[in-house]
Amino acid sequence: MRKVVSHIKESLEAYYPESEISGFTRIIIEYITKKPYLQVCVDPPVFTPELHDQIDVILNRLKQYEPIQYIIEETEFYGLPFFVNRNVLIPRPETEELVELILSENKKSGLSLLDIGTGSGAIAVALAKNMDRALVSAWDISYKALDVAVLNSKANSTDISFGRVDVLGDYPTDKKYDIIVSNPPYVLESEKEQMEQNVLEYEPHTALFVPDNNALLFYKRIADIALNLLTPAGRLYFEINQAKGAETVKILETKGFTDVALSQDLSKKDRMIRAKLKQ
Structure with a gap:
């Protein structure tokens, strides 16, 4: 040994x-x-x-410099085991804080929830596992990512409705949700040079990067989707780029959301936003 x-x-x-x-x-x-x-x-x-x-x-x-999680094809998120490969981002500890925020603010039984850009399914599975009889749906643009998410849902004995949806295009409007959560791409193209080699060379760029001249395109679009799909007083949760907190808050307030709150992660960086739809 x-x-x-x-x-x-x-x-x-x-x-x-x-x-x-x-x-x-x-x-x-x-x-x-x-x-x-x-x-x-x-x-x-x-x-x-x-x-x-x-x-x-x-x-x-x-x-x-290949990430150990991809080599062994597994990682842990919110105390749960997850299969990962190069088709999905490796779940980060900061995202566990987003899950914790949602759980702390939503204790009712039977809430309906949508995770947009689910990737490995980490957020959706963790919430489905820890909320009482939640009705969880999850979207992603990537069929390969959805294959991973379905595996993780089954492995953790959760019942989640998955759908292949490009949120920049048409999206299903047949359901309403009490909660919408998203950790969309938010790393600026100009920030690539600051990133670790193992992230740049192995993790999927479509799930990471946005153009500098339209950094908040996913937040604007998902906010519009939330205006359409949230129930009255429903809640929207985002993980964000730490440099874009104030801008994202302003976008949500301009669109008419109330109780918009910016939260920091354990590293004292702006990382999460919560907003509420007007009743």
């Missing part, structure tokens, strides 16, 4: 900081052995040549 840990550290020390390597070590060993890390430490298995080969394959991919 000690040799395996040393091998992982020595292989990656030229590529990653020590703190990140420690996390990789735990994830790799749990993935390879299919056992909790502490259990492996207490009762180490025999690391066969086949297991060593599997570890080396993972290490070689990490040296190319």
